[in-house]
Amino acid sequence: MAEKIKRRGIARYWPRFLLVIPFLLVVWVPFYNRIEPKLGGVPFFYWYQLSAILVGAAVALTVYWLELRVSRTTERAAPDLDSSGTPGDIL
Amino acid sequence: MSLNLPATAVFVALFLFVTWVGFIAARWRKADLNLLHEWGLGGRRFGTVVTWFLLGGDLYTAYTFIAVPALVFGAGAVGFFAVPYTIMIYPVLYLVFPRLWTIAHERGHVTAADYVRERFDSRYLALAVALTGIVATMPYIALQLVGMEVVIGALGFPAGGFVGHLPLIIAFVILAAFTYTSGLRAPALIAVVKDMLIFVTIFAAIVIIPAKLGGYGAIFASVPPEKLTLEPPSGASLGSYSAYITLALGSALALFLYPHSMTGILSASSGKVIRRNAAALSAYSFVLGLIALLGFMAIAAGVDKNPAHAAGFARYGANFAVPALLLDMFPSWFVGVAFAAIAIGALVPAAIMSIACANLFTRNLYKEFLRPHCTDAEEARMAKIVSLVVKVGSVLFIVAIPHSYAIHFQLLGGIWIIQLLPPILLGLFTQRFNAHALLLGWAGGTAIGTYMAATRGFTSSVYPFEIFGLTIPGYAALYSVFVNFLIAAALTPVLDRLTRPRGRA
Numbered sequence: 001m002a003e004k005i006k007r008r009g010i011a012r013y014w015p016r017f018l019l020v021i022p023f024l025l026v027v028w029v030p031f032y033n034r035i036e037p038k039l040g041g042v043p044f045f046y047w048y049q050l051s052a053i054l055v056g057a058a059v060a061l062t063v064y065w066l067e068l069r070v071s072r073t074t075e076r077a078a079p080d081l082d083s084s085g086t087p088g089d090i091l
Numbered sequence: 092m093s094l095n096l097p098a099t100a101v102f103v104a105l106f107l108f109v110t111w112v113g114f115i116a117a118r119w120r121k122a123d124l125n126l127l128h129e130w131g132l133g134g135r136r137f138g139t140v141v142t143w144f145l146l147g148g149d150l151y152t153a154y155t156f157i158a159v160p161a162l163v164f165g166a167g168a169v170g171f172f173a174v175p176y177t178i179m180i181y182p183v184l185y186l187v188f189p190r191l192w193t194i195a196h197e198r199g200h201v202t203a204a205d206y207v208r209e210r211f212d213s214r215y216l217a218l219a220v221a222l223t224g225i226v227a228t229m230p231y232i233a234l235q236l237v238g239m240e241v242v243i244g245a246l247g248f249p250a251g252g253f254v255g256h257l258p259l260i261i262a263f264v265i266l267a268a269f270t271y272t273s274g275l276r277a278p279a280l281i282a283v284v285k286d287m288l289i290f291v292t293i294f295a296a297i298v299i300i301p302a303k304l305g306g307y308g309a310i311f312a313s314v315p316p317e318k319l320t321l322e323p324p325s326g327a328s329l330g331s332y333s334a335y336i337t338l339a340l341g342s343a344l345a346l347f348l349y350p351h352s353m354t355g356i357l358s359a360s361s362g363k364v365i366r367r368n369a370a371a372l373s374a375y376s377f378v379l380g381l382i383a384l385l386g387f388m389a390i391a392a393g394v395d396k397n398p399a400h401a402a403g404f405a406r407y408g409a410n411f412a413v414p415a416l417l418l419d420m421f422p423s424w425f426v427g428v429a430f431a432a433i434a435i436g437a438l439v440p441a442a443i444m445s446i447a448c449a450n451l452f453t454r455n456l457y458k459e460f461l462r463p464h465c466t467d468a469e470e471a472r473m474a475k476i477v478s479l480v481v482k483v484g485s486v487l488f489i490v491a492i493p494h495s496y497a498i499h500f501q502l503l504g505g506i507w508i509i510q511l512l513p514p515i516l517l518g519l520f521t522q523r524f525n526a527h528a529l530l531l532g533w534a535g536g537t538a539i540g541t542y543m544a545a546t547r548g549f550t551s552s553v554y555p556f557e558i559f560g561l562t563i564p565g566y567a568a569l570y571s572v573f574v575n576f577l578i579a580a581a582l583t584p585v586l587d588r589l590t591r592p593r594g595r596a
Contacts, residue, residue, distance in 0.1 A: 016185075016186060019182035019185060019186065020182070022178050022179065022181070022182055023179060023182065025178070026174075026175035026178055026179070026336070026339070027336060029321065029332040029335050029336050030323075030332060033168075033320050033321050033323070033332070034320065035316075035319060035320060038308075038311075040307055040308070041306060041307040041308025041309070041310075041311055041312075042307050042308075042311060043311055043319055043320070045168060045171070045319065045320050045321075046171065046380075046384065049171060049174040049175060049178075049380065050174065050377065050380045050381075052174075052175070052178055053174065053177070053178055053373050053376045053377050053380060054373070054377070056178045056181060056182075056373055056376075057181075057370050057371075057373035057374075058370075059182075060181050060182070060185055060366075060369045060370035060373070061370040063185065064185075064366050064367060064369070064370060067366075
């Protein structure tokens, strides 16, 4: 029984494992602590980490989209809260 | 230094504009501001866009804009740890906080301590959470004042004495007044103005300054090579590598435990709003990364060699690097815009922090221990008064005590606030922890973290941890919260048996 619930959890939340990507990108400092290759005069150390921000944003967006369209986690987690229709919700 | 008139005129005009915005915010999405969740959480009605501005203004503070490039200017690559730090906060935000939001929304919680109180049925654990939050936030508010003081000084106002502090005091009286009347609506609306100004300033800075200095290649070429990358570890120490990444990870885990972040999150209108912002807020991280590079631009421009800035550097140290760079590179009127962006960038978080402290005090001290039967209106009035007291306290802090103390306290604040990780975060995902064990873990973690900082004379939060002859310099907050977690996990089975004769179902 417990096994089954657990597996359903993984089936439902699998897109969230993608969120480990941003961590992996920055966790190993020796990988990016270097000057070459430069990009437009900017050392690797700087342009790599700045690009990692963009990747992080893309991953979060992808997870959000996957949960919304594919596994429908967000709706199931809080069905009535998100469609409360409170004025000003859009902004 | 004489007063820079065009810059000051633009600065004052923008400041008056946001003052007006702060007061009219009371009428925005009008509701009864005599209820604490209306005054202190904006009625939990902020959608994706407003939350983006509010959290952006809340987390990326004026002090960040001054101190991060100052660190890059002074110490080089290590200052860039702010970038991995802001990369790591958003997965945490996405995974954890929509859940907390849902519980808080259902149960009417206004603070993290409210949630802990109910989750673990322990008013003393809640008290520990509330007190830690307040104590860690106070020096943070004081640091916002430091950021503001640097730009006011750079405008050429006379420094020192009561007259020197006057612009700051006036700014805070205005801040206190509109926070009192409008609550969280004021910083939310002002954050929109502030972020526009910040974005304009930064885009101008990353285009115009490199153009004047001969491009990014020339800027990086003029930085001493030892500042461009972290010093590789040597011998039996992980050196700067472990320090860099533990500082980033520890700061990322601590950020959303701060009361002001919690207030920003709980004021969102749904969990969806928080998830969307986990992606959208990265825009600010990118801007912060660019702002960090201003430190190198300041080196390339040689601002510290300009005799006109000698007094500023003598007074404010490396924190003067960015204001000096802006003064050298931009026409006066645009300097006014940029400085206003920084000063208003101090008002927004300072307002949210004082509201967060007021919510904590009112909910978890006043109502819990002093006046359990107070009315809703009484509760809201108390919070408004406390928000004033908090601001007076931080102004006194800055006026009366050397700035280095505020910085040391803020450093300790980071170590203290992360001790709330087990009660708040673990509580969301497991029922297993015992409240008394968590309380002891909190006490142990706080004590050890403080001890680690004390061994470094409170000037650095990087503690050289030694194991099997290997030295691993790392962020004391991360080490101490690990101890905290171990204590809580080890004592939970023991204390469960002692304190719960009924047993667990």
